[in-house]
Amino acid sequence: MNLDDPTEIRKVDHSDMLTAIERTPDRLAPPPNADSTCQIRFQSPMNIVFGGVGGSGIVGDILTDYLRSEADTPVVVCRSVRIPRYVGKNTLFVAISYSGETGETLGMLEQAKTNGANAVVICSGGKLLATAQSQGIPYVKVDGGMPPRVALPELVGALTYVLGQGGVLRDSQKLLDTASGTVRQIIGLVKPSVPLTKNHAKQMAAALMDHLPLLLGSEDSSSVLRRFKNELNENSKVPAFYFTLPEAYHNDVEGLKTLSELSRPQPILLRDQNQTEGDQRTETRLVELLSQLGFARALSFEGAGEDRLGWLLSAVTFGDYVSTYLSMLRNVDPAKLFLIPSFKAIRGQV
Secondary structure, X not given: OOOOOHHHHHHHOOOOHHHHHHOHHHHOOOOOOXXXXXXXXXXXXXXXXXXXXXXXXXXXXXXXXXXXXXXXXXXXXXOOOOOOOOOOOOEEEEEEEOOOOOHHHHHHHHHHHHOOOEEEEEEOOHHHHHHHHHHOOOEEEOOOOOXXXXXXXXXXXXXXXHHHHOOOOOOHHHHHHHHHHHHHHHHHHHOOOOXXXXXXXXXXXXXXXXXXXXXXXXXXXXXXXXXXXXXXXXXXXXXXXXXXXXHHHHOHHHHHHHHHHHOOEEEEEEOOOOOOHHHHHHHHHHHHHHHHOOOOOOEEEOXXXXXXHHHHHHHHHHHHHXXXXXXXXXXXXXXXXXXXXXXXXXOOOO
């Protein structure tokens, strides 16, 4: 596969996922009718819970990482079939399911309403939209017809809008506009028209062929690592691991020697936006350790810009490109799923 040949790429990328990624900056916006369906009267919640799984849940992770340094309100993502006990009348609960048919999310919303939480729904349709409309729950309806993981920009735009309406974020539209510009910078460097010799995402995808991706980065940016891992799983159809730092120094690193004996790991470091000198020294030692264990030379990437949301989303976009390029190299359609549908069927989902 020649990643610089559009004809060869089209033979594998049947859903044109690379074009969808390139359009990310224009898609980072709430739908134009959001103000007519999502009028939130509840302001300044004591806690915020994002309920969602898979490609919908990762949206909550990204905003949680952003809000860690921007908001005084505790924020968590719930991926369980049971919501936290503290969810109640002082909680802003946002149920996120792109399809609107995710059983876990429907169950979480029902529990949140029973507990008296102030609920909001984000979806493209399905049972979740019908529930919101029949029960008078504020909702944001995004465009449908995409795999949930591809709809990340629409879902981020919708959730940012909801947080603005709920008084958690100031000037959410400006925040999205700034982030869009930052993401556009990254895309300009790694989109398909940029040749392999100058394209860091294509080069990283090539390095991952026949290797096990091992993603490492700060706990504060764990949403980027989780998203990258998930995209490698779903788009590239390969297993992947991610370790967060400094947590990994207390447990995960102990298993690295055996990992090198069992597989061919390819370490990838996410360079954090606010690294201290101490962080850099520890990271250098980690790279030395990986080399001593016989790992491939560590690669790295990072987000762009100064604004935190833009940095997170640009780093996510880079990972999206890498996973899709890797699927091209492996000659597998990134949009096609083999095992997930059967497990969704077991869970009683569409």
